[in-house]
Amino acid sequence: MTDTRTPFDPVRDALSRCRTHLVAAASFSAFSNLLALVPSIYMIQVYDRVVPTGGAATLALLSLVALAGLAVLAALDWLRSRLLLRAGASLDADLSGRTLRMVMSTPRLNVVQRNEAMRDLDTLRQTVASPAMGALFDAPWAPIYVIAAFLLHPWLGVLTLFSAALLFGLAWDNERKIRVPVRAAAEAASGVYSRQNQLVAYAGEIRALGMADALTLRQLQHRAFVGELQAEASFTGGNHAGLMKFLRLTLQSAALAVGALLVVEGSMSAGAVFASSLILGRALAPIEQIVGSWKSIIQLRTAYARLRELLGQDQERSHTALPVPSGAVQVERLTMVAPGSDRVALADASFAIAPGEVIGVVGTSGAGKSTLLRALANAEPPARGHVRFDAASLADWNPDRLAEHIGYLPQSFILFPGTVKENIARFRTVIDGDTEALDAAAVTAAQAIGAHEMILRLPQGYDTPIGAGGLGLSSGQAQRIAIARALFGTPRIVVLDEPTAHLDGEATQAFLATLARLRERGTTVLFASHMGELLTAADKILVLREGRVERFVPLSEAMPQRPAPAVTRKAS
DSSP, X not given: OOOOOOOOOHHHHHHHHTHHHHHHHHHHHHHHHHHTTHHHHHHHHIIIIXXXXXXXXXXXXXXXXXXXXXXXHHHHHHHHHHHHHHHHXXXXXXXXXXXXXXXXXXXXXXXXXXXXXXXXXXXXXHHHTSHHHHHHXXXXXXXXXXXXXXXXXXXXXXXXXXXXXXXXXXXXXXXXXXXXXXXHHHHHHHHHXXXXXXXXXXXXXXXXXXXXXXXXXXXXXXXXXXXXXHHHHHHHHHHHHHHHHHHHHHHHHHHHHHHHHHHHTTSSOHHHHHHHHHHXXXXXXXXXXXXXXXXXXXXXXXXXXXXXXXXXTOOOOOOOOOOOOOSOEEEEEEEXXXXXXXXXXXXXXXXXXXXXXXXXXXXXXXXXXXXXXXXXXXXXXXXXXXXXXXXXXXGGSOHHHHHTTEEEEOTTOOOXXXXXXXXXXXXXXXXXXXXXXXXXXXXXXXXXXXXXXXXXXXXXXXXXEEOGGGTTSOHHHHHHHHHHHHHTTOOSEEEEESTTTTOOHHHHHHHHHHHHHHHHHTOEEEEEOOOHHHHTTOSEEEEEETTEEEEEEEHHHHOTTSOOOSSOXXXX
């Protein structure tokens, strides 16, 4: 049976929802273009009726009518601009949340694609509300002026038709020549902005390593390359824009010349001479405006296509609400690919973890530890294979609901602008409000890692503001807050990547005590570490080598020479 369902297209749907604004703007364009004939008609009447007869009353009446027509024209143009602004705002309201969520929740996107997505939305919104859209709405009404020119005289009509066809041809040639350099410049600019953001974010480290001059020079070279591409596109478009302006003015003068000859021959009135030039200029103006805005139009088309491709994959799947996981984890032939490349970072990993087990993950740098933990935390999608919680694959879980039951500390952990409490509470205050229950949960999570007193010593305690990336905190303080965030809400599964990398001896002992409490509570824990003392707190050791599981054995087999750790073990 043929599937007749309409393909999921949020961008098209968003445009449909602002169709009322766009249709009204197009309708106003029709009336505006009709009223744009007022100056030409007024000129004909003045030269043909008022000047020969000296009728002051006729002039006054014609002037009042023309003034009223021009006032309506100005009002329609103002309304059209307001409608286009509202259409742009409607698009932004419909798509900004979805786009931002897609950017943050789609692991397959690289940094450049994430940056492009929001810029594409801004391009779509700004171009819809720009004069370029008005020119596109005006262009279809060029035949009105061609007809008006034919009504004045067939030869003037032919000249106007020829002029419009000539400028349309130049506009098409402009689009053909500028399309590739504009796209190349846009793609190169995205990469430059991404690298620039990274340089700004790590300015202190760059300065400390003495790389500021070198990286500044390299960034300037990249910017110069982008500038060359943009200049190439601008030069090409500028050549056509200059040529079209020259042709428009020349053709308007030609209309005056043709009109003058027709007046000499007695085939047309004197007033029609000046009106013909105005009509021809008005017929060609939208085409000239489109060529001048062609760069924006190409960027609009590119942004529209990329947004459709990105958001078209965001069709939400309905998930059956699954029970709270017990902590059982099954990994079946899991294969992971390094982001932004085809390199296999983890290959055919398979193992099972019982609820409440504490697993230490070890291996040399590049063995795949962080990749495995990111997959278990649902931070990276598998290329092949499955990660299951209580036999349910990741794809069967609602991602937001699953995240409530998983605590995760990435190796390159980061805190976000907000207060200490907001960071620990995973910013649930934004959704649920600043409630006492959230306060209690945040304090409980901090107490679980032994960070409560440390936080109270901060200038404003849990309400101490944190800058981007944990600005204002030491690395150890930031890591303890990040671990507290991982423990927020008493998750059933906790995944920690190098959890003691920035902790001092006292904080490390507090973390060992935390592991003991998690074991007693029946929480499944996986952590990667190079510290032997930390690994002795594990029930089992998972050894990775070159992206493959080499061994998955009890602690006694992996480290038989080490004494048993002084932590409470769960009875097996």
